[in-house]
Amino acid sequence: MDFAFDNxxxxxxxxxxxxxxxxxxxxxxxxxxxxxxxxxxxxDADGADVEELxxxxxxxxxxxxxxxxxxxxxxxxxxxxSPQLGDGRALLLGEIVAPDGAxxxxxxxxxGPTAFSRNGDGRAAIxxxxxxxxxxxxxxxxxxPTTRALAAVATGDRVQRERAHPGAVLTRIASSHIRVxxxxxxxxxYGAEHVVQLSDYSIKRHFPDLAGADNPHLAxxxxxxxxxxxxxxxxxxxxxxxxxxxxxxxxISGETIDYGPCAFMDRFSVNTVFSxxxxxxxxxxxxxxxxxxxNMARFAEALLPAIxxxxxxxxxxxxxxxxxxxxxxxxxxxxxxxxxLGLDGxxxxxxxxLIDTLFDELEAHHVDFTSFFxxxxxxxxxxxxxxxxxxxxxxxxAPWIALWWExxxxxxxxxxxxxxxxxxxxxxxxxxxxxxxxxxxxxxxxDLSPWLELLAVVRAxxxxxxxxxxxxxxxxxxxxxxxxxxxx
Numbered sequence: 482m483d484f485a486f487d488n489x490x491x492x493x494x495x496x497x498x499x500x501x502x503x504x505x506x507x508x509x510x511x512x513x514x515x516x517x518x519x520x521x522x523x524x525d526a527d528g529a530d531v532e533e534l535x536x537x538x539x540x541x542x543x544x545x546x547x548x549x550x551x552x553x554x555x556x557x558x559x560x561x562x563s564p565q566l567g568d569g570r571a572l573l574l575g576e577i578v579a580p581d582g583a584x585x586x587x588x589x590x591x592x593g594p595t596a597f598s599r600n601g602d603g604r605a606a607i608x609x610x611x612x613x614x615x616x617x618x619x620x621x622x623x624x625x626p627t628t629r630a631l632a633a634v635a636t637g638d639r640v641q642r643e644r645a646h647p648g649a650v651l652t653r654i655a656s657s658h659i660r661v662x663x664x665x666x667x668x669x670x671y672g673a674e675h676v677v678q679l680s681d682y683s684i685k686r687h688f689p690d691l692a693g694a695d696n697p698h699l700a701x702x703x704x705x706x707x708x709x710x711x712x713x714x715x716x717x718x719x720x721x722x723x724x725x726x727x728x729x730x731x732x733i734s735g736e737t738i739d740y741g742p743c744a745f746m747d748r749f750s751v752n753t754v755f756s757x758x759x760x761x762x763x764x765x766x767x768x769x770x771x772x773x774x775x776n777m778a779r780f781a782e783a784l785l786p787a788i789x790x791x792x793x794x795x796x797x798x799x800x801x802x803x804x805x806x807x808x809x810x811x812x813x814x815x816x817x818x819x820x821x822l823g824l825d826g827x828x829x830x831x832x833x834x835l836i837d838t839l840f841d842e843l844e845a846h847h848v849d850f851t852s853f854f855x856x857x858x859x860x861x862x863x864x865x866x867x868x869x870x871x872x873x874x875x876x877x878x879a880p881w882i883a884l885w886w887e888x889x890x891x892x893x894x895x896x897x898x899x900x901x902x903x904x905x906x907x908x909x910x911x912x913x914x915x916x917x918x919x920x921x922x923x924x925x926x927x928d929l930s931p932w933l934e935l936l937a938v939v940r941a942x943x944x945x946x947x948x949x950x951x952x953x954x955x956x957x958x959x960x961x962x963x964x965x966x967x968x969x
Contacts, residue, residue, distance in 0.1 A: 482529035482537060484587065486546035486575035490657070494682060496675075497667070498550040501572040503540025504593025504603070506650070508637025511535045512607075512929060513614060513936075515631050518654060522631075523580040538652045539634040540572075540592045547574040551595035555669055556662035556729025557779055559763055564669055566662060566729050567597025570605060573658060584686060586658050587631070590651040606646035607635060608921045609967075611932055613651055613740040615920070619912050619939035620737055625715045626708075627737040628655040647925060656736055659683055661776055662729030664783035673786035680787045687734055698787035699795045701733075703802055706777050707809065708735025713773045714813035717766070718821060719908065720746035720850040724756035724965060726764045726772045728779050742965035745911045747955035749843035749850045755914075755965045770810050778803050820906045821854050822885065823861070823899040825892040835884055842878050849955045854907035861889070861900040908942035910949070914963045915956035 536542040551568035591605025614630035636648040667675040694700035724742035742756035751767035856868035920932040
C-alpha cells in the first residue's frame with residue numbers, strides 16, 4: 482500500500498519535534514482495518530495483502546516516504562501546567578493528501594517509547610486501542626468532528642499495567658496533531674518567534690482563508706474558539722463525556738482527539754463522571770463547556786506573543802474573544818438541542834427556557850438521555866409507549882411535554898415530518914458502556930466477534946434494525962457505577 486507521503490511538518494518545522502522510530506512487534510496480527518476511511522484517504526488497500534498491511538501498520542516495516550517523528554507539546558493537566566509532555570507513546574509516520582486535497586496525519590499510537598516517554602514503555606494494550614477505534618467510528622457516524630482509526634494491530638507482546646494485557650497499535654488519522662498544548666510548549670520555552678512560526682504553519686495548513694486577515698494570529702484564536710464551541714455542543718448533544726479535557730488533548734482543528742477514559746451517558750445527570758482519575762469531577766458532563774472556556778483562555782495566552790507582534794492593541798481584542806465565549810457556546814448549544822427537539826423555523830424567544838427546563842426534568846427523573854429524543858419522535862407519531870417506559874410515571878413530564886407540543890405546532894411541518902427530521906439527528910444506537918466493556922473483555926480473550934458486531938451497529942446509529950433491540954437499551958439500573966481508565 483502506497484501512502485505517497487507529503488511531509489510538510491517534518492520538512493518545514495524542524496525543532497518542533499523529535500525523530501522517532503517504532504518498536505518492532507514480535508508477532509503482529511491485523512485485528513481491524515477501516516476500508517471506508519482508506520478509500521476516503523485515497524489509499525489502495527484492496528491492492529495490499531493482509532501481511533503487508535500488518536507489517537506497515539504495526540511499525541514492523543517503515544512505509545516508503547515516511548518521516549517518523551514525535552511531536553513536542555506541553556499541557557495543563559487537571560489544571561496544573563506540565564511544561565513538557567509530547568508524544569510519549571505515538572509517532573507520526575507522515576502526512577498524506579486525499580483525492581479532494583485534504584491533508585491528514587498518519588500516526589501510530591502504542592508503537593513504543595520516544596524521547597518524550599518520561600520512563601513509560603510507549604506501548605498500548607488492546608482494550609484502549611479497540612475502545613478508541615470503536616468510539617471514534619461512532620462519533621464520526623454521529624457527525625461529531627473526530628480523529629479516525631485506520632487500523633488496529635495486535636503486537637503479539639504483553640503490556641504490563643495493573644496486570645499483563647495483550648499489546649496493540651492503533652493507526653490514527655487526524656487533520657493534524659497540533660494541540661493547544663503545542664502552542665503552550667513553544668510559548669513557554671522559546672517565545673514569540675516559535676509561536677509565530679507555529680501559528681503561520683497552522684493557518685496555512687488548516688485555515689488558509691485567515692492568512693489575509695489584519696492579524697492572522699488573532700483570527701486563528703477566533704476560528705479555534707468557534708470550532709471548540711461547536712465541538713463541545715455536539716459532545717453534549719450525544720451525551721459524550723471526554724473524561725480528560727487537558728489542553729494537550731485539545732486539537733486546534735476542532736476534532737475530538739485522545740479517547741482515553743471517555744464514555745457515553747445513559748441516564749441523565751449533569752454531574753456524570755466516568756473517569757477513574759477525575760476524582761473531583763473537573764471534566765464532568767456539565768462542566769465540559771466551562772473547561773472548554775478555560776482551555777481557550779490558555780490558548781489565547783500562548784498566542785499572545787504572536788498577536789502582540791502584529792498589533793499590541795489586539796491583545797485586548799483577544800481577551801474580549803475569550804470573555805464572549807460563553808455567548809458563542811450558548812448559541813451553538815441551543816442550535817444543537819433545537820434540532821434534537823424538532824424545533825424548526827425561526828428561534829422563538831422562549832426556546833432557551835424550554836431547553837433549560839428540559840434538562841432539569843431529565844435530571845429529576847433520571848431519564849435515559851439517548852432514548853428520550855427518539856421517544857419524543859414516537860410520540861409525534863401517536864405512540865407514547867416508549868416514553869412511558871422511560872419515565873417513573875406516565876405524567877412525570879406532562880407540563881414540559883405540553884409546552885413542547887405547543888412549540889412544535891408553531892413550526893412549518895406536521896407532526897410526522899417533525900418525527901422524521903428528529904430521527905435523522907437523534908441516534909438510536911450509541912456505544913453503551915456495558916456493551917463496550919463486554920466487547921473489550923471478549924476481545925482481550927481472543928474473541929473479536931462482539932466488538933465487530935457493536936462496531937457495525939454504531940456505524941449506523943439512526944436506523945432501527947430488527948434484532949438489535951438490546952443495543953438501544955441502557956445498562957441495568959442497579960449496576961455498579963461505571964468507571965473508565967486512561968489506558969496509558
